[in-house]
Amino acid sequence: MxxxxxxxxxxxxxxxxxxxxxxxxxxxxxxxxxxxxxxxxxxxxxxxxxxxxxxxxxxxxxxxxxxxxxxxxxxxxxxxxxxxxxxxxxxxxxxxxxxxxxxxxxxxxxxxxxxxxxxxxxxxxxxxxxxxxxxxxxxxxxxxxxDNVGAPQVPSGDGGEDDDSKLEKLQFVISLVIGFCAGFWGVFGTLAMKRSWRYAYFHFLDKVKDAVFYFVPAIGTYLQKRS
Known part of the structure; x- marks a missing residue:
């Protein structure tokens, strides 16, 4: 060139x-x-x-x-x-x-x-x-x-509701356990520590048992007479 x-x-x-x-x-x-x-x-x-x-x-x-x-x-x-x-x-x-x-x-x-x-x-x-x-x-x-980076997206669906439901169930179980422990030890713990209360408690149960055994046959007799 x-x-x-x-x-x-x-x-x-x-x-x-x-x-x-x-x-x-x-x-x-x-x-x-x-x-x-x-x-x-x-x-x-x-x-x-x-x-x-x-x-x-x-x-x-x-x-x-x-x-x-x-x-x-x-x-x-x-x-x-x-x-x-x-x-x-x-x-x-x-x-x-x-x-x-x-x-x-x-x-x-x-x-x-x-x-x-x-x-x-x-x-x-x-x-x-x-x-x-x-x-x-x-x-x-x-x-x-x-430019496209934003806040993390929350997955759609019922994921949030499932988490709330699980939390409520957990709270219920914890409350139930605490209530059971409080009630159990509040009654039986007291009976275990105080002998006089324990005798009074079981004496009361015996009376209730006798009353039930007497009341049930009486009701049965009364119903038979009515029929």
């Missing part, structure tokens, strides 16, 4: 000169890999005119500035790797329209702001896609999704 004109490119091959018009041929480019070079400066806006581009790899360079805002024009792009540069600013919202994009790597830059959501971006759940950009927030970064 000998020189570059504003309207195209001049290629010298086998002694012949070929001039390619930018609009007539370059838009047909489908793959660009300039990774691991010493490229610097901003990403040329002209790259976004390559609507047939399927692969763009500019990783491991020294590129600075922002990602072109109209990068969404690369409607055929499937692989985009801009990792390990010095890019800054936010991720353009127009990238959401890249519906053929299935491989994305923006790691280790100086990008900031929220990661766009929608379309293909909802499928990029690998944290390595955006790691190394401390200023980025939102999924898929592990330190993100803070």
């Amino acid at each position: 000998r020189c570059k004109y504003s309207f195209g490119y001049e290629l010298v091959s086998k002694g012949r000169v070929f001039v390619y018009d930018y609009l007539s041929i370059l838009y047909l480019v489908t793959s660009i890999d300039l990774s691991d070079n010493k490229l610097s400066g901003e990403i040329p806006m002209e790259l976004t005119s390559l609507i047939k581009l399927g692969t763009l790899n500019l990783s491991m360079n020294h590129l600075t500035g922002n990602i072109p805002t109209n990068i969404g024009n690369l409607e055929s792009i499937e692989t985009l790797d801009l990792s390990k540069n010095k890019l800054s600013g936010s991720i353009p919202q127009s990238m959401v329209s890249l519906t053929f994009l299935n491989h994305l790597n923006l790691s280790y830059n100086n990008l900031s702001g929220k990661i766009p959501t929608g379309n293909q971006f909802n499928t990029f759940v690998d944290p390595s896609i955006s790691e190394g950009n401390p200023g980025l927030s939102s999924c898929p970064l592990p330190i993100v999704c803070q």
